[in-house]
Every structure is written in C-alpha cells, then in structure tokens.
Amino acid sequence: MNCKLYYWPAPFRGNFIRLLLEEAGEKYQEASVEEILELYSKPVEVQPLPMMAPPYLHDLDHDVFLSQMPVIVMHLSRKLGFLPDDAFKSSVCLKLVLDSNDILAEITNLNGNTMWEYEKWKEFRQKRLKRWLEMFEETGKGFGLSSKSEYMLGGDQISMADLVTEALWGTMIRCFPDLAEDCRRHAPNVFQLIQRIEIRPKIKSFIERQQQSYGSSYCGGQIEKSIRSMLEKDRQ
Amino acid sequence: MNCKLYYWPAPFRGNFIRLLLEEAGEKYQEASVEEILELYSKPVEVQPLPMMAPPYLHDLDHDVFLSQMPVIVMHLSRKLGFLPDDAFKSSVCLKLVLDSNDILAEITNLNGNTMWEYEKWKEFRQKRLKRWLEMFEETGKGFGLSSKSEYMLGGDQISMADLVTEALWGTMIRCFPDLAEDCRRHAPNVFQLIQRIEIRPKIKSFIERQQQSYGSSYCGGQIEKSIRSMLEKDRQ
Incomplete structure (x- = not known):
C-alpha cells in the first residue's frame, strides 16, 4: 500500500504504526517535521480531516487521512492482514x-x-x-x-496483538534498558515473545535503522529527561 | 442481547455505552458499585479478562468481558447495527x-x-x-x-457517530448548561443534531430516567465541583 506517516522523529506512538508497515514489507513515506507542523497548524475547516495531534496517516491509495494512533493501527492491521477474523480477538487487539x-x-506523567516527582x-x-x-x-x-512458542492470541501467525506488544514494551525496554528487569519479572512470557x-528479519532491520537514526531517544523533550532522571535515582 | 454494564452511577463514560443499548431497545443490567469494586480490585490473574478501570461489559450471550470504553462501543455498535459498513466511515466512528x-x-483536567486553576x-x-x-x-x-437534516456521517439512519456525539456533547450540555452556548457558537449543526x-422516544425516555436518578451529576467527585466553580467564575 501507498501511504505517508506524519509523526515526530521519535519511536513512542509512531512505532505502533511503523512496525505494522515494516513487518508487512510495505514501502511508506515519513513526512518531515515541517510538513507535520503545517498540517497540525491548519484551521480545522481546511484540514483534510479535522484532526488534533499527530500521528496522522495519509492513505494515498484511497486519498484519505486518519488520525488517532489506535484508529491508524486498526486500519492498517485490517488492510495488511494482521487483524484476527474472530470478533472477540479483534476486540482484544x-x-x-x-x-x-x-x-x-x-x-x-500524563503526556x-x-x-x-520521585515519590509519584x-x-x-x-x-x-x-x-x-x-x-x-x-492476556x-x-x-x-508460553515462554517458547505461540503468539499473544494463539494461532500460528503473528497478529496486531504481537506487534502492539513489541511497539509498547519492546520499544520501551530498548530506550530504557533498566525496565527490562520489570518486564522479565512481571511478564516473563511477554519478555520472551519480544x-x-x-x-524477525524485517523487524530486526527496522530496529537497527531506527537506533542509527534516533539512538535511544523515546518520546523526546523534557519529559524523557525526567524519566531518565527517575531511573537514575532508582539505580542509586 | 443479554449484557451487564459495570460503570459508576454517573453519565460520563457510561453514556457512550448506555445510549447504544437504549436506542436499540435492548434490556441490560447495571452492576452495583459493590460488584464493580469487587471486579476492579481482583488480582489480574483471576479477572475474567485483565482489565484496569471501568467501564467493563459482560456480554452474557458469549460470556466474555470487555474493557476500555471505545472497545465496548465498537463491539456493541457492530452487534446492534450502528457501525457503518463502509471502512472509512467505520474508522471515523x-x-x-x-x-x-x-x-x-x-x-x-486529565481525569x-x-x-x-482558572487561567488553565x-x-x-x-x-x-x-x-x-x-x-x-x-467532520x-x-x-x-446540515442544521435541519442528515446525520453525522450522512445516509438516512442513525449511526454510532450520532450516538457518540450525543453521549459527548449532549451529556456535557445537560450537566453544564453554560456550555450549550459554546456548542451553539462553534458547532451549530452539531447543536441542532443533538x-x-x-x-427520539427511546433517548428521551432514557434522559428523563437518568436525570431522575443522577440529577445534573456529570463525572462526580472533586473534579466535577472544580468544573462547576470554573463555570461560576466564567459567569461573573
């Protein structure tokens, strides 16, 4: 499929979308920060779809825009074959x-x-x-x-649930390696799944490229520094 | 359908779910606060589905639980015929x-x-x-x-998009009548849609029953008092 992602140059919410496209082997474009800001700053009446904050996806095949990360993830998962047919499993996704x-x-700390603060x-x-x-x-x-086989929702192929799990916990642990131990202790089978x-070759290649571009950056800004200083205190 | 809603005795997030069931003419049960607290407080491993905060829905037809308000709304909309067939319209919902x-x-103020604070x-x-x-x-x-006809997503019948709009803005304006003017000014066609x-007879009857039970209560707690004191300042 032919699409363009509008998201800041950081993993965070963007990885939920990127991992689906990468695992499916799709080529996609990423908008520049200037393009994101231009679309974000437009008055509502002239936006292609009324949207608040990024991520946005421009589906160029149908020339429609979508916003809200979970909406984009559901749309792409359905289109790329990652959404289970079963209605309950789809709700769990x-x-x-x-x-x-x-x-x-x-x-x-609420976006x-x-x-x-350290106590909190x-x-x-x-x-x-x-x-x-x-x-x-x-779940x-x-x-x-289990620790050695199977996916989040069972079956014999990867689904949206696995890629969401990787986008959430995999990304978080790569950016903040101290949290690997929390995952190993409280979610050992999820840790092994990650x-x-x-x-997987396409995911491995994506992660390497992303680490070359962004290093260990997670969400950026002052709040990322704040999380790092909390983790530093936890180590002391 | 046969289902039981676990949500606090307040409109807020609950109305997104209740309005679908009411408009469809479905009978449903509401759990007591004791039942909600019992389910909420259970360790994750013994919950029927691992869940954080209410609302929860127990679909008694299939004996499955769901949590996260938008998940429950999508599930019920699909089941009750309120979700458009068109993929883009469904994403917009x-x-x-x-x-x-x-x-x-x-x-x-972030839940x-x-x-x-008044400046904020x-x-x-x-x-x-x-x-x-x-x-x-x-949108x-x-x-x-338009101001006199049609629904949020066009067509000739009510959809999830209309009931969501009513659950959000209709509920908010009933509980905080000062905000009616904001809606009339910035979203005149939405105001007329509401x-x-x-x-509609079933919605009208539901609203009357809810106002008899909860009065003008919105989300309850200290934060509702805080919103009311801000609106009071705005009036001065």
Missing part, C-alpha cells in the same frame, strides 16, 4: 492498543503535563507499571502464550 | 469515540489528576474545547450534516 495508549500517557514515579513503577505488565502477560497466557519478534 | 475520550480527559481552565474553554467542537462540526459537514437526537 483494540483493547491492547488502547491500554498501550494509556500506558504511554502514564509513563510520560508530559508536568515533570515526574516510585509508586507508578511499583504498582501501575507492574499491573500493566501483568495484564499483558495474563497472552489466556490464549496460550525476543522472538525482534529477531 | 472509532476516531470520534477516541477524540471523545480525549475530551473527557481534558475537561476533567481529575489535579483540580482546575479559561485557556481550555477558549482554545481546546472550541477546537474540539469545530472538529465535530467540520459532520464533510458528510453532509436536539433532533434527544427527541
């Missing part, structure tokens, strides 16, 4: 991407609204982050995920 | 419910994380709330919505 969106908001961070890492990890673990186990996904 | 979720988070509130009402209203207005107009939806 949407749930996992909405849970992910909540987790991204939480780890950035960078204020910087982290400690509580987040010990309680909420742990529970979110357990939720992914138990996978409910469908037969290892299996990251050696 | 999902986008509108995700936009709504963002708006609910914003009007409650009640802190209470409103003024900026929210004048800029963000205005833009969100314009977005709904322009509808793009599909042919009037047409609210005289």
